[in-house]
Amino acid sequence: MINPDTTYHVMGLTRYxxxxxxxxxGLHCVVYFSPIAKGKIRDLDTSDARKVPGVVFIxxxxxxxxxxxxxxxxxxxxxxxxxxxxFVGMPVAAIYARTEDAAREAVGLIKIDIAExxxxxxxxxxxxxxxxxxxxxxFILGDADAAIASAVYVAEGRAESGAQEHFYLEGQVCVATPxxxxxxxxxxxxxxxxxxQRSVAKVCGLAMNRIEVDVRRLGGAFGGKEAQxxxxxxxxxxxxxxxxxxxRIVLRRSDDMLATGKRHPxxxxxxxxxxxxxxxxxxxxxxxxxxxxxxxxxxxxxxxTLFHATASYYVPNVHATAASCRTxxxxxxxxxxxxxxxxxxxxxxxxxxxxxxxxxxxxxxxHKNLLxxxxxxxxxxxxxxxxxxxxxxxxxxxxDLSKRMRAIDDIRRxxxxxxxxxxxxxxxxLMPVCFGISxxxxxxxxxxxxxxxxxxxxxxxxxxxxxxxxxxxxxxxREIVADSLGIAPGxxxxxxxxxxxxxxxxxxAASSGTDLNGAAALMACEMIKARLFKFxxxxxxxxxxxxxxxxxxxxxKGKACGVSWEELVIQAxxxxxxxxxEAHYSTPDLHFDISVEKGRPFAYHTYGTAYxxxxxxxxxxTYRIETAYVVHDLGRSINPIIDLGQVEGxxxxxxxxxxxxxxxxxxxxxxxxATAGTYKMPDIFSVPxxxxxxxxxxxxxxxxxxxxxxxxxxxFMYGIGAFFAIxxxxxxxxxxxxxxxxxxxxxxxxxxxx
Ligand code: MTE
Ligand code: HPA
Ligand code: MOS
Numbered sequence: 205m206i207n208p209d210t211t212y213h214v215m216g217l218t219r220y221x222x223x224x225x226x227x228x229x230g231l232h233c234v235v236y237f238s239p240i241a242k243g244k245i246r247d248l249d250t251s252d253a254r255k256v257p258g259v260v261f262i263x264x265x266x267x268x269x270x271x272x273x274x275x276x277x278x279x280x281x282x283x284x285x286x287x288x289x290x291f292v293g294m295p296v297a298a299i300y301a302r303t304e305d306a307a308r309e310a311v312g313l314i315k316i317d318i319a320e321x322x323x324x325x326x327x328x329x330x331x332x333x334x335x336x337x338x339x340x341x342x343f344i345l346g347d348a349d350a351a352i353a354s355a356v357y358v359a360e361g362r363a364e365s366g367a368q369e370h371f372y373l374e375g376q377v378c379v380a381t382p383x384x385x386x387x388x389x390x391x392x393x394x395x396x397x398x399x400x401q402r403s404v405a406k407v408c409g410l411a412m413n414r415i416e417v418d419v420r421r422l423g424g425a426f427g428g429k430e431a432q433x434x435x436x437x438x439x440x441x442x443x444x445x446x447x448x449x450x451x452r453i454v455l456r457r458s459d460d461m462l463a464t465g466k467r468h469p470x471x472x473x474x475x476x477x478x479x480x481x482x483x484x485x486x487x488x489x490x491x492x493x494x495x496x497x498x499x500x501x502x503x504x505x506x507x508x509t510l511f512h513a514t515a516s517y518y519v520p521n522v523h524a525t526a527a528s529c530r531t532x533x534x535x536x537x538x539x540x541x542x543x544x545x546x547x548x549x550x551x552x553x554x555x556x557x558x559x560x561x562x563x564x565x566x567x568x569x570x571h572k573n574l575l576x577x578x579x580x581x582x583x584x585x586x587x588x589x590x591x592x593x594x595x596x597x598x599x600x601x602x603x604d605l606s607k608r609m610r611a612i613d614d615i616r617r618x619x620x621x622x623x624x625x626x627x628x629x630x631x632x633x634l635m636p637v638c639f640g641i642s643x644x645x646x647x648x649x650x651x652x653x654x655x656x657x658x659x660x661x662x663x664x665x666x667x668x669x670x671x672x673x674x675x676x677x678x679x680x681x682r683e684i685v686a687d688s689l690g691i692a693p694g695x696x697x698x699x700x701x702x703x704x705x706x707x708x709x710x711x712x713a714a715s716s717g718t719d720l721n722g723a724a725a726l727m728a729c730e731m732i733k734a735r736l737f738k739f740x741x742x743x744x745x746x747x748x749x750x751x752x753x754x755x756x757x758x759x760x761k762g763k764a765c766g767v768s769w770e771e772l773v774i775q776a777x778x779x780x781x782x783x784x785x786e787a788h789y790s791t792p793d794l795h796f797d798i799s800v801e802k803g804r805p806f807a808y809h810t811y812g813t814a815y816x817x818x819x820x821x822x823x824x825x826t827y828r829i830e831t832a833y834v835v836h837d838l839g840r841s842i843n844p845i846i847d848l849g850q851v852e853g854x855x856x857x858x859x860x861x862x863x864x865x866x867x868x869x870x871x872x873x874x875x876x877x878a879t880a881g882t883y884k885m886p887d888i889f890s891v892p893x894x895x896x897x898x899x900x901x902x903x904x905x906x907x908x909x910x911x912x913x914x915x916x917x918x919x920f921m922y923g924i925g926a927f928f929a930i931x932x933x934x935x936x937x938x939x940x941x942x943x944x945x946x947x948x949x950x951x952x953x954x955x956x957x958x
Contacts, residue, residue: 221378274438327529345521352488400434473489496534505538549943681721730787927943
């Protein structure tokens with residue numbers, strides 16, 4: 205079960221793109237970024253920069269041989285600025301030099317003259333100026349206005365959540381090597397090798413078959429390398445194409461944080477209506493998404509926000525509208541959860557508001573309205589096999605939550621009665637999660653291929669479109685293959701992800717890496733097995749179905765027949781049986797009609813519940829998340845150790861987003877927190893001291909490979925509970941629903957109250 209990658213990571217033996225030897229004749233690329241958020245370029249002077257010894261050439265927009273365009277979903281993003289800049293950190297020129305130091309020195313000598321315009325930073329303001337990335341979208345279920353008119357309680361408010369830096373440990377990086385006939389090989393740290401291939405081909409003016417993208421592994425990505433690895437791959441490729449020698453680009457941390465997009469900040473207005481008992485009747489919401497200066501994946505992210513508008517709850521009447529608003533910050537991008545966390549934060553804020561005005565307990569409202577099998581989501585799909593209640597009930601029972609909450613309630617009541625308020629306050633929050641699995645509406649992405657070779661010694665090589673980024677997809681696929689062929693995982697090697705071996709890959713994203721590529725790998729194994737069994741059936745004059753594989757041996761009708769896996773393979777090879785297979789998997793039964801915003805966009809949903817306790821120092825505004833208890837629905841886990849890591853890691857990343865991680869900008873759009881020293885993230889000391897995760901009983905999910913469920917993103921959203929636990933602990937229930945709840949912000953709330 206242990207993922208061997210772990211050992212290599214811990215021993216420092218894992219090799220990332222920039223750990224490989226780079227030839228002395230190669231060139232190093234450093235990018236010059238716009239220092240201004242918005243304006244027209246009057247003059248760009250690179251003459252002094254060109255004189256720096258070691259500088260070979262400097263590229264600007266006009267030097268691009270192909271198209272100066274890296275937009276994916278919408279063609280609205282240039283690689284290098286032409287006449288105007290749209291955000292601080294926008295690439296303006298690329299310097300290629302013999303050493304990285306020389307290139308950096310040259311960057312410092314570039315002079316730019318920009319006629320500066322006031323930037324737009326706030327999505328509501330962008331919306332009011334009609335600065336939209338795409339037309340506004342609205343999802344409707346039932347009649348929200350009519351239901352609101354008949355409701356007993358109507359809670360209204362605003363909620364805001366902030367940006368989040370991916371902070372992958374390995375920064376953006378690419379090494380491009382020219383090969384024969386002007387072809388280019390790229391070692392890229394990307395979640396989307398095909399997207400890099402397409403983007404580089406377009407910018408270099410070459411056909412896709414001339415670009416080979418190879419990805420061994422990433423040192424973390426979290427969505428930040430789904431679209432945004434393309435930029436850096438293009439710079440490396442342009443350098444290699446022009447110079448004919450290898451070209452390397454490695455962003456230093458501060459450049460990476462300055463120039464790459466983050467999680468989208470959202471501003472939202474909500475109305476939640478319920479009857480006298482706390483049953484939800486209607487939810488109305490308007491989301492203003494801060495897309496940044498270009499579309500990137502914003503429209504897809506926005507769509508997932510709409511899909512998850514009502515989180516884990518059933519609301520019969522919904523009116524959800526969302527606008528992707530163009531502003532002058534970095535184009536924001538995919539980040540674990542992909543727009544769903546922003547929606548779920550708004551809904552749980554609305555529940556707190558509804559509790560505040562009605563006096564009904566938050567947990568009562570949550571529990572009463574949890575999704576049940578057959579309930580319809582706003583997009584028309586009915587919940588199948590809903591497990592929201594099972595996770596919730598199991599959390600109550602297993603962690604004795606009623607008792608824990610009562611203990612905190614008692615202290616708070618005593619404080620209220622006696623007026624003696626302690627410096628340290630405690631609070632709790634439950635956070636149920638329901639997350640749809642599949643690439644939403646970009647249905648074509650719900651496909652994968654696997655290519656498997658069995659070598660004559662019985663060892664196996666597996667290529668798929670999946671990219672290993674620390675989430676363990678390679679090891680999961682290794683276990684699927686080993687189990688199918690009845691051999692030890694050590695006999696199976698996961699090859700790099702390479703566009704020449706496996707083409708037209710979907711990004712490893714939407715938590716579906718194993719669902720898609722693991723399923724394709726299993727199909728390829730089945731194809732090879734069918735050939736081997738047919739070969740043996742012909743030899744032994746019996747039926748293929750009599751054979752099976754296990755423990756490194758061939759079995760006939762359940763009995764070992766004295767033929768090892770290795771003997772089987774060599775015999776089959778001797779008889780010219782094909783020992784390689786390629787399989788294609790595509791998720792069945794997905795459809796969506798965008799004209800009515802209804803359909804079946806997800807293969808299935810995954811569920812879970814988290815419970816948090818926080819302690820706040822009401823004098824200082826500092827806090828600790830002390831307790832995090834989770835019940836998570838995994839189906840039949842392929843590797844519970846990896847999955848546990850995903851649940852814990854995702855949740856802590858979510859807590860970071862909700863509590864301490866904050867991107868701040870000056871009024872002119874200059875980032876104030878784009879360095880490792882100014883951007884505060886969770887570390888090992890912010891991990892809840894009492895963190896427990898259990899899985900729902902080994903339940904078979906017939907919608908994914910081997911009964912499993914995707915795990916990569918859903919646990920992120922548990923972190924939202926931490927925000928509400930802190931708010932309660934501070935006694936700031938009336939304060940704005942504005943995340944992150946940094947200690948500074950909490951201090952402000954506490955002072956206002958005092
Ligand atoms: N876990 C690690 N260690 N590193 C990562 O970069 N990315 C997350 C999640 N878990 C990530 C991670 C994101 S955003 C996604 S979509 C999934 O992993 C992608 O991989 P999967 O589809 O194989 O789960
Ligand atoms: N997640 C990640 N990437 C995507 C998605 C998604 O749901 N849809 C399209 N690209
Ligand atoms: Mo994950 S945000 O889908 O890469």
